[in-house]
Amino acid sequence: MKNINKILISLLSLSTLAACSADTPGNGEAAGTKETTDVTETGDLNSNEEEKLSVVTTFYPVYEFTKRVAGDSAEVELMISGGTDVHHYEPSAQDIALINDADMFVFSSHEMETWVESMLASLDNEDIIVVEQTEAIDLMESLAADTHEDEEDDHGHEEDETDVHNLDPHVWLDPVLVKDQVETMREAFSAVDPEGSDDYTQRAEEFQSELQELNERYEAAFSNATQRRFVTQHEAFGYLARRYDLIQMAVGGISTEVEVSPSRIAEINHLVEDYDIPVIYYQEGANSAIAETVANETGTEIAELYSLELLPEDLQDNEQGYIEAMTRNLEALEKSIQ
Known part of the structure; x- marks a missing residue:
């Protein structure tokens, strides 16, 4: 798998493309294989209401933390459901196709989704933005x-x-550390869609406030x-x-x-x-x-x-x-x- 630091490279590359003129050769294609996304023409993923950032997430907590920040600004899909063991999951051909067509792929950690590295190495979509939600957490x-x-x-x-x-890998069961994961998603979305940054920030802060209230209830109960x-x-x-x-x-x-x-x-x-x-x-x-x-x-x-x-x-x-x-x-x- 490309080193996860490619997240920053991908985000910076996408932002650079967004700033280019629509007359630049090849500027009609967006990240991945989508040809109609407006990000490379205007820098605003939501300038066309029918075209939204396509995001694939691995399992439930990753999905919710991503969706709470994305709101209606992105189409967020859940890859693993129905009680499947995330540790031993084997992506299907349908999963690979879904991710190949996505703009962003979000997972929790290499320790949780041990199969991510080999899966990403098999993708045709070299421009996909990969976000590890726990990247900033030890x-x-x-x-x-x-x-x-x-x-x-x-x-x-x-x-x-x-x-x-x-x-x-069970970082999501600490509400305080979830606040950090939410912040990671806010930064990722804001980098890709600068014009929507205020909206992502507002949604992230609202969720972080709920998480802080939850944390305080736990503290009071066990003090x-x-x-x-x-x-x-x-x-x-x-x-x-x-x-x-x-x-x-x-x-x-x-x-x-x-x-x-x-x-x-x-x-x-x-x-x-x-x-x-x-x-x-x-x-x-x-x-x-x-x-x-x-x-x-x-x-x-x-x-x-x-x-x-x-x-x-x-x-x-x-x-x-x-x-x-x-x-x-x-x-x-x-x-x-x-």
């Missing part, structure tokens, strides 16, 4: 590597190295808690735990594909009993068997948390999104954090 280390080493010993064989994540540990089936909530000074105890690692060893379950059982943990959490849409096993062996309850790799159907049906889902997570966590 990903935190994961506990998964240690977990895999233990399971390697138990099973007597090595796990597929593609399942081992040394860094935790005086003395029991700050919670047990999850999947190691997805490390950023949330770090933000609010909580301790996540995960039965499994980052990947949902790796089998959890009996010794790990026994270890978690002891921790649940030692710290008097009342609830075991599993992720929406996931098999809850491991959480149920721990709950049955320790006499605790199970509850659902949203890892938000996809948006739950009932929230979709009610036209709700990230803020509402994270509010539900807060309410669920209050059962354990007391």
Whole structure:
């Protein structure tokens, strides 16, 4: 894949083309393969209301953070849906065609969408603008590597190295870091469409204000808690735990594909009993068997948390999104954090 720093090069190149005269040879083509986009003729993607910036996003949080900034100024499409595992996704020929026709492709991180580099290398669209939403964020280390080493010993064989994540990609579960991702999108859209910069800024600031309010609700809920540990089936909530000074105890690692060893379950059982943990959490849409096993062996309850790799159907049906889902997570966590 072209180095992600090509984002800046692509944006600067596109802006330079936008400033050129319409008489410049080749100035009738826009970024990628589209021939009718107005950006190269006027610098204003929205001067023709029927032609908007075409943006393809990978999975739900990337889509929402992009859409909230883009508003009606771009056509934003979601590539992965329906409960597909983002870590092990394999882009189809239809996906490749969609991205080849797009002006911008947005993904979360190379640690999350491990297949992005090889996919981008296969594209014909050399002018596409590639945006990594977490580019400005340092990903935190994961506990998964240690977990895999233990399971390697138990099973007597090595796990597929593609399942081992040394860094935790679940950045979107920290509302404060989401504000940074929103800022990345504001900068990207404003660079491509300078005349729409004020609109992108307004939408970004409105969403960032909502995120700050959400952050303050979390802070208030957990500020005086003395029991700050919670047990999850999947190691997805490390950023949330770090933000609010909580301790996540995960039965499994980052990947949902790796089998959890009996010794790990026994270890978690002891921790649940030692710290008097009342609830075991599993992720929406996931098999809850491991959480149920721990709950049955320790006499605790199970509850659902949203890892938000996809948006739950009932929230979709009610036209709700990230803020509402994270509010539900807060309410669920209050059962354990007391």
